[in-house]
Amino acid sequence: MTGWAETLDTLVRERGGALYGYAFxxxxxxxxxxxxxQDSLVRxxxxxxxxxxxxxxxxxxxxxxxxxxxxxxRRASARPKRDYRGADRTTPDPTTASDxxxxxxxxxxxxxxxxxxxxxxRYFDGLNATQIANELGLAPxxxxxxxxxxxxxxxxxxxxxxxxxxxxxxxxxxxxxxxHSKEAGR
Amino acid sequence: xxxxxxxxxxxxxxxxxxxxxxSDPADLxxxxxxxxxxxxxxxxxxxALGVVLVVSGALLGADALTSVRESAIEPDEPxxxxxxxxxxxATTPWSTLALAAVTEPRAYGEKRIDSAAxxxxxxSDPADxxxxxxxxxxxxxxxxxxxxxxxxxxxFKNGPITSDRNATxxxxxxxxxxxxxxxxxxxxxxPLAIDGESIFMWIELAPGDFAxxxxxxxxxxxxxxxxxxxxxxxxALLGSDSHPTRIIPGQYLVASGLATELxxxxxxxxxxxxxxxxxxxxxxxxxxxxxxxxxxxxxxxxEEHIYGGLRS
Numbered sequence: 072m073t074g075w076a077e078t079l080d081t082l083v084r085e086r087g088g089a090l091y092g093y094a095f096x097x098x099x100x101x102x103x104x105x106x107x108x109q110d111s112l113v114r115x116x117x118x119x120x121x122x123x124x125x126x127x128x129x130x131x132x133x134x135x136x137x138x139x140x141x142x143x144x145r146r147a148s149a150r151p152k153r154d155y156r157g158a159d160r161t162t163p164d165p166t167t168a169s170d171x172x173x174x175x176x177x178x179x180x181x182x183x184x185x186x187x188x189x190x191x192x193r194y195f196d197g198l199n200a201t202q203i204a205n206e207l208g209l210a211p212x213x214x215x216x217x218x219x220x221x222x223x224x225x226x227x228x229x230x231x232x233x234x235x236x237x238x239x240x241x242x243x244x245x246x247x248x249x250x251h252s253k254e255a256g257r
Numbered sequence: 258x259x260x261x262x263x264x265x266x267x268x269x270x271x272x273x274x275x276x277x278x279x280s281d282p283a284d285l286x287x288x289x290x291x292x293x294x295x296x297x298x299x300x301x302x303x304x305a306l307g308v309v310l311v312v313s314g315a316l317l318g319a320d321a322l323t324s325v326r327e328s329a330i331e332p333d334e335p336x337x338x339x340x341x342x343x344x345x346x347a348t349t350p351w352s353t354l355a356l357a358a359v360t361e362p363r364a365y366g367e368k369r370i371d372s373a374a375x376x377x378x379x380x381s382d383p384a385d386x387x388x389x390x391x392x393x394x395x396x397x398x399x400x401x402x403x404x405x406x407x408x409x410x411x412x413f414k415n416g417p418i419t420s421d422r423n424a425t426x427x428x429x430x431x432x433x434x435x436x437x438x439x440x441x442x443x444x445x446x447x448p449l450a451i452d453g454e455s456i457f458m459w460i461e462l463a464p465g466d467f468a469x470x471x472x473x474x475x476x477x478x479x480x481x482x483x484x485x486x487x488x489x490x491x492x493a494l495l496g497s498d499s500h501p502t503r504i505i506p507g508q509y510l511v512a513s514g515l516a517t518e519l520x521x522x523x524x525x526x527x528x529x530x531x532x533x534x535x536x537x538x539x540x541x542x543x544x545x546x547x548x549x550x551x552x553x554x555x556x557x558x559x560e561e562h563i564y565g566g567l568r569s
Contacts, residue, residue, distance in 0.1 A: 075293070079286060079289060079290065079293075080282075080286055083282045083285050083286045083289075084282050087277055087278075087282055087285065088274035088275070088277045088278045089270075089274055091274060091276075091277035092270035092272075092274035092277070093270060094273075095269065095273035096266055096269055096270050096273070101273075101276070104273065105285075108285065109285060109288065109289055112285070112289045113289055113292045113293055116293045117292075117293045171265065172265040172268050173269075175262055175265040175266070176265060176266065176269045179262075179266070191266065194262050194263050194266055195263070195266040195267065195270065197263075229262075234262060
């Protein structure tokens with residue numbers, strides 16, 4: 072086994088758990104997480120040449136998962152069917168830490184994909200709006216709007232639960248959706 | 258009680274991570290590697306790499322190659338109708354299912370003892386493309402999704418008969434080139450057609466090495482490790498031509514190919530100069546010559562040629 076195959080094998084063995092956990096965060100479904108991770112690995116390695124550093128490969132696959140969800144190009148059969156209006160109807164009644172955790176995750180999953188991805192990158196990855204915008208190829212204002220919408224929805228149903236008030240502020244001057252080049256050479 | 262969204266998301270991810278770590282990583286890596294290899298094999302990074310294949314054909318009379326015909330395999334005795342097939346399906350010439358019915362499936366890597374090998378990719382649905390089914394779909398945003406379908410290659414005896422008798426093959430170093438020619442004979446009772454644009458040369462560095470790196474693909478010439486993956490699937494994708502060459506029963510087609518580096522150095526140049534061993538085979542899409550084109554088959558034309566590169 073040489074080159075990219077060796078890197079892929081090492082990545083899955085050493086970082087597969089973390090990547091899968093991230094995919095599960097974004098999808099909330101084990102089968103969908105499997106598909107998302109598998110597709111993202113394919114996207115990351117199908118054009119790579121030689122040995123990619125493990126950290127770079129990890130970051131590339133993670134980004135592929137984020138953009139896959141943002142782009143909404145996941146195969147319909149693999150994508151969990153969700154009612155994006157559901158967050159407003161969510162009425163958590165947490166009695167245990169596990170219940171609260173699952174209720175919060177369910178609330179995040181009920182957000183539209185773009186809001187969901189931004190919220191996960193904000194509160195799991197610890198990125199600010201500008202960093203998220205750079206990662207996803209979106210305008211910062213667009214990310215702030217997604218964050219504001221997501222945080223508003225979560226706050227309405229779950230209280231603040233550690234949500235940042237700053238995320239509710241929107242700069243309307245640059246709310247523009249930018250589609251960056253997806254794959255070079257096409 | 259956990260009340261922070263950060264902690265909640267971290268706990269969810271940790272829990273999912275623990276689930277994953279109880280599984281076998283190969284369950285994920287094996288299909289990913291298969292898809293990646295297929296994807297790479299279908300990339301025809303053509304123009305910039307400057308390798309061309311010239312295919313020329315000459316129809317020869319049947320008498321001129323009597324010896325070739327005599328060496329061909331005689332048709333099998335009729336075989337029993339496979340389960341799930343109607344009698345008509347099993348006896349219809351050249352349908353994928355019919356070919357599969359008279360096929361003698363062989364394990365991957367097992368070669369025929371004669372020089373008249375043919376092969377198809379057998380799909381359960383005869384309407385499927387018998388070539389490797391790979392298609393790239395694009396969504397409105399331009400993202401790409403690779404869709405693959407399974408294809409089980411099987412050998413057959415009653416299909417188009419090919420032979421490498423009288424074939425020639427050579428390599429040169431400056432410029433780097435590999436040329437070869439082979440004879441395709443139609444010993445069936447029905448006319449066949451070969452799509453000229455579908456003929457390609459496969460240059461294989463590591464036949465049988467499933468873990469070999471993915472090939473570099475040229476138009477009609479592929480330089481790579483192995484065209485087979487772990488499942489025995491073929492990673493080659495053929496084009497097709499709206500004006501195929503027709504071969505009537507009893508006629509033979511001589512197909513010749515030349516792969517060469519036109520400008521500067523490239524993988525083919527490196528390969529020829531490296532001294533490494535490699536094999537060269539011809540492949541083509543052959544189909545029934547009918548208004549509806551009938552079923553088509555991925556066929557290897559003649560036997561493989563084995564080379565040791567020329568050291569510079």
